[in-house]
Each structure stands twice: as C-alpha cells, then as structure tokens.
Amino acid sequence: xxxxxxxxxxxxxxxxxxxxxxxxxxxxxxxxxxxxxxxxxxxxxxxxxxxxxxxxxxxxxxxxxxxxxxxxxxxxxxxxxxxxxxxxxxxxxxxxxxxxxxxxxxxxxxxxxxxxx
Amino acid sequence: xxxxxxxxxxxxxxxxxxxxxxxxxxxxxxxxxxxxxxxxxxxxxxxxxxxxxxxxxxxxxxxxxxxxxxxxxxxxxxxxxxxxxxxxxxxxxxxxxxxxxxxxxxxxxxxxxxxxx
DNA sequence: ACAAGTACTTACCCTAAAGTATGTATCAAT
DNA sequence: ATTGATACATACTTTAGGGTAAGTACTTGT
Numbered sequence: 001x002x003x004x005x006x007x008x009x010x011x012x013x014x015x016x017x018x019x020x021x022x023x024x025x026x027x028x029x030x031x032x033x034x035x036x037x038x039x040x041x042x043x044x045x046x047x048x049x050x051x052x053x054x055x056x057x058x059x060x061x062x063x064x065x066x067x068x069x070x071x072x073x074x075x076x077x078x079x080x081x082x083x084x085x086x087x088x089x090x091x092x093x094x095x096x097x098x099x100x101x102x103x104x105x106x107x108x109x110x111x112x113x114x115x116x117x
Numbered sequence: 118x119x120x121x122x123x124x125x126x127x128x129x130x131x132x133x134x135x136x137x138x139x140x141x142x143x144x145x146x147x148x149x150x151x152x153x154x155x156x157x158x159x160x161x162x163x164x165x166x167x168x169x170x171x172x173x174x175x176x177x178x179x180x181x182x183x184x185x186x187x188x189x190x191x192x193x194x195x196x197x198x199x200x201x202x203x204x205x206x207x208x209x210x211x212x213x214x215x216x217x218x219x220x221x222x223x224x225x226x227x228x229x230x231x232x233x234x
Numbered sequence: 235a236c237a238a239g240t241a242c243t244t245a246c247c248c249t250a251a252a253g254t255a256t257g258t259a260t261c262a263a264t
Numbered sequence: 265a266t267t268g269a270t271a272c273a274t275a276c277t278t279t280a281g282g283g284t285a286a287g288t289a290c291t292t293g294t
C-alpha cells in the first residue's frame with residue numbers, strides 16, 4: 001500500500017485544511033472515487049468480499065481491498081473472518097460508519113435528482 | 118486545463134460506475150479534495166475571487182480557478198464580472214449548486230461530530 | 235492429480251491531480 | 265516611471281491514485 005510522503009507540500013496543505021475545515025476533514029476520510037461507493041453498498045447490510053466485488057463490477061480487486069483496509073483503519077468498517085476454508089469474510093459498517101448514513105443518503109438523493117431517477 | 122484521455126481504462130471504469138451508481142455520479146461532480154470546500158464557502162453567499170483565496174488559504178491559485186471553471190461548466194456556480202479595473206469578479210452558487218446544501222451540510226455536520234466540534 | 239473457489243498480495247507501470255514559479259492586462263495613485 | 269491591486273494564464277514538475285497481471289494458501293470435490 002506504498003506509504004505516503006509525510007513531508008510533501010501536498011500532504012501539508014491537506015493536513016492544514018483538514019483541521020480548519022470540517023468538509024475538508026470528511027473528504028479525506030471518505031473522499032476519492034471508491035470509498036463512498038463501498039460504504040454505500042455496505043449501508044444495505046454486511047457483505048462478503050465477493051459480494052462487494054459483484055456489487056461494484058468496475059472496481060479492481062486491488063482497489064477494493066486497499067480501500068477496505070483503509071476504511072478499517074479509519075474505523076468505518078469492521079472485518080469479520082470465519083476460520084473456514086474456503087475463506088468466509090464479511091465486511092460491515094461500524095457504529096461510526098453507520099453514522100455516515102445521512103451523508104451517503106444525501107449524496108445518493110442528489111445524484112438521483114440530477115440524473116432524473 | 119489539459120484535456121483528459123477519453124480512452125483510458127481509468128476513465129471507462131469511472132463512466133461505467135457513474136451511470137450505475139448515484140454516489141459515483143456525485144463523487145465525479147463534487148469529488149476531489151477542493152470542490153466541496155469551495156462549494157461550502159459559497160454556501161454562505163457570493164464571494165469575490167480574492168475572498169475565496171483568503172477563506173481557503175491552503176489552496177493554490179491554480180487549483181482555485183481550475184475548479185471554479187469546472188464548477189461553472191458543471192453549472193454549479195455562476196461567475197459575474199464587473200467591467201471595471203481592477204477587476205471585480207464574484208462567484209455564487211447556481212440553483213443546482215444551492216440544491217447541494219443538504220449534502221454539504223450533512224458532510225460538515227458529520228465532520229464536526231467526528232472532530233468534536 | 236488437479237481444478238475450483240475464496241480472499242487476498244505483490245510487483246510494475248501509467249496518468250490525472252496537485253504544486254511551483256512566473257507572466258499578463260488594466261488603470262489609479264504616488 | 266514604478267508600484268499596487270485584481271483576476272487570472274501557462275509551462276514545468278511531482279506524486280498519489282489507480283490499473284494490469286500474476287501469484288499464494290488452503291481445502292473440497294472429481
């Protein structure tokens with residue numbers, strides 16, 4: 001997952017605006033193209049890794065686990081692995097993740113309104 | 118503003134998920150780090166270019182006008198220029214831009230809740 | 235013996251997004 | 265004549281994000 005350069009100006013600018021602006025803070029947590037999409041899928045209940053892949057066909061496996069990992073470390077989703085084989089892994093929203101529901105719904109509703117349902 | 122390569126796989130994947138998922142559609146319109154921040158600033162009323170710069174100190178001028186232009190072509194903000202010198206240019210939310218208010222408020226509120234106000 | 239299913243991991247490469255730095259036009263005031 | 269203010273523009277470079285392709289581990293079914 002290739003570490004980020006802490007010292008880059010890019011990162012500094014982000015850090016600064018995060019502490020100053022709530023919107024900026026949120027965009028860092030759930031910004032990017034895929035994270036909100038994944039979270040939106042998990043809003044309808046826990047899903048297995050393979051289910052998520054099917055639900056979001058255009059995402060690559062790399063992106064999917066990469067973001068799932070990030071969402072875990074950000075305490076937005078919880079991973080549960082059954083010690084069986086073949087593996088059975090489910091992902092679900094954490095409490096904090098669930099608190100994003102209004103945000104994701106607001107986003108989705110606006111999207112529907114713009115694209116004409 | 119360097120044209121994008123329409124044929125890139127990256128773009129294709131985006132296009133596909135945009136049409137399939139409302140969240141993905143929205144992230145393309147107001148995704149990225151700066152666009153929501155700019156829109157959030159404009160929620161409190163029209164602002165001059167220089168006022169926006171002061172309100173978002175960490176953004177570079179390049180990013181600011183680049184995104185302002187994009188937001189214009191996406192019909193989210195309206196630019197008004199008085200034919201005077203020195204220039205007097207104001208930006209404000211369009212009708213569609215104003216319809217983003219619930220989305221941006223939901224985002225900001227969540228941000229406040231997470232960071233502890 | 236080996237193919238299939240599941241959930242990853244890793245190495246390599248490419249590109250869009252962002253930053254840096256500098257330049258432009260116009261007029262008023264000093 | 266030079267400075268200042270305002271709202272940009274443009275060339276160049278860096279970097280984070282994303283894509284491609286291939287491999288791993290473990291067991292059940294054939």
